[in-house]
Amino acid sequence: MSPCEQLTCLEIRIATMVWRGSTNPEIGGVLGCSEQVIKNHLRNIFDKLGVWTRLELALYVASHGGARWAEPLSSSPAAAPLSAAAAAGTAG
Secondary structure, three states, X not given: OOHHHHOOHHHHHHHHHHHOOOOHHHHHHHHOOOHHHHXXXXXXXXXXXXXXXXXXXXXXXXXXXXXXXXXXXXXXXXXXXXXXXXXXXXXO
């Protein structure tokens, strides 16, 4: 199983944005959710990939194809901003 197959489309998008140098508030702004929601996603990403920090995540993405991670996302519904309900983790 490739690293990308371990993550959801949204997690791949977040990991790619971290790799590109975006901060949590910047990622939250793009996705339309709070910084805390981004932190929660990052914790899940870290656990799935076995990394501990944003730097390790960025290095992991870089060493496993980097830009190729974002390719499947260009036509994915996950590329759209989150709805308020999804960002809050509630059913909408």
